[in-house]
Amino acid sequence: MKLPVLLARLALLAAALATAAGLPARAERKIALVIGNAAYPTAPLRNPVNDAKAMAARLQALGYDVALHTDVTQRDFTRAVSRFGQRLAPGSVALFYYAGHGMQVRGRNFLVPVDADIQSEASARSEAVDLDLVLEQLGPTRLAMVILDACRNNPFEGRFRSSGGSGLAQVDAPKGTLLAYATAPGKVASDGEGAHGLYTAELLKAMDLPGAKVEEVFKAVRVNVIKATAGAQVPWESSSLTGDYFFRPAVAARPAAEPKQADLQAKLEAERRQREKDAAALKAEMEKLREEVRRLSVAAAPAPE
DSSP: OOHHHHHHHHHHHHHHHSOOOOOOOOOOOEEEEEEEOOOOSSSOOSSHHHHHHHHHHHHHHTTOEEEEEESOOHHHHHHHHHHHHHHOOTTOEEEEEEESOEEEETTEEEEOOTTOOOOSHHHHHHHSEEHHHHHGGGTTOSEEEEEEEOOSOOTTGGGSSSOOOSSOOOOOOOTTEEEEESSOTTOOOOOOSSSSOHHHHHHHHHTTOTTOBHHHHHHHHHHHHHHHTTTSOOOEEEEOOOSOOBSSOOOOOOOSSOOOHHHHHHHHHHHHHHHHHHHHHHHHHHHHHHHHHHHHHHHHSOOOO
16 A cells, blocks of 8 residues: 555554544524614604613523614614614525604615704605615625604605605515514504503513524414404504525424433443554554554665765
8 A cells, every 4th residue: 555545544543543523503693773763853662762772672682793872873773774784694594674754755765864954855755764774784684674653654754745644655575574563564553651652561471482483473463462452453464475484483392201221321431441442443444554654664765875
């Protein structure tokens, strides 16, 4: 056998003999941007900041890398969205959550910063944040969710020449995206009487359902919100998801019966003896190969002059 072949076999045997710790599979990267706006000078809201903080905490508990912003200006809003897009990578899961004022203007949806000075439809486009800016960030992801608890009455609607329409406009979700509204397009939802808006309160509970697909989560929210409002508020989604996603995967079932301690110890001892036997055989084979390598090295050495 030639020397290079022997060396290659020796390296393979050394790798087999070495005890290598298996690396766990790389976890799926989950990125979230959470924004809650409540401190509007002319139309303050009660719940969005509380909603955003609670949502951020829940997402962190579910393994998301979360950026939380509250009561943001237009400049900070657009910067946060841009940074959110920069953090997304191919194959990641993205989630954008917004609570606060939103509006539709001629079929386009806008999310309203706390410093927005909206006097007309034209100023809405420059003072607020176009929802399309958020959707444009989601291209590289495996799956994306956009959740809008922003279907309240438009406080600026009286300043528009034409009625922009109530609530938010219907938007078809881009490929691989789920777009969720607190209520149906063109409808409005109240801010809520407690610490959280009704929609977000129900969503926080449903996200904890083990083994529920994301579509089932939002269906549970819709059922409970409709029941709580006697049908006045109907949460709505547009989805183009092609794969399954679980906020909280199902808990693996426990074995029907635990093995007896004595049986387990016997099994472990048998495995230990087999490993020792295998290691001894590998060491013997390695020693033979080393001896062969030494013999070939001496034979290949040049004769002394």
